[in-house]
Amino acid sequence: MPKIVILASGSGSNAENIISFFKEKNEITVSAILTNRKEAGVIGRSFRLQTPLFYFNKFAFENGMVTDFLKYLNPDLIVLAGFLVKIPTSMVQAFPNKIINIHPALLPKHGGKGMFGNNVHQAVKDNKEPETGITIHYVNEDYDEGAIIYQAKVSLTGNETVEEIAHKVHQLEYKYFPEIIEKLLNHG
DSSP states (O other): OOEEEEEEOSOOHHHHHHHHHHHHHOSSEEEEEEESOTTOTHHHHHHHHTOOEEEOOHHHHHTTHHHHHHHHHOOSEEEESSOOSOOOHHHHHHSTTOEEEEESSOTTTTOSTTOOHHHHHHHHHHTTOSEEEEEEEEOOSSTTOSOEEEEEEEEOOSOOOHHHHHHHHHHHHHHHHHHHHHHHHHHO
């Protein structure tokens, strides 16, 4: 059975959605969640979902200990779900084309350092974009520059608040992220 490890820094809503999706299907397992924030909401979700969770600090991440732990877990795919730290080159090299991320915009627009969450949605609004969406992509050494796997779009009227834009994007994330993960694991 293919295994996923999720890295998350925030509330964990995407992590919960992915775990719930695969629990129902019983064909892919989420073997662990790793977080770099002691106050992350994903911690409570992991307990409720009975999914092992491991906390790591900056030193462990930057000095290869997290990469070594991931090698031990031997996942078929590492999924970044609201993980807000740049992946070290050594980790990218250890897991080529096995680390994926979801970005809350249509890359290459509105990507890069500091472009996450409402920062992205505000940029979409400020630029009066006629549409926004999600980009699921492989992770490489640079923020939001890995090869694009899938994009989904939603139209905007121009009158939406940042919160309304975020809601539209979250709906796309919840629908497509687990489906694309499943396709990657089942079809390579």
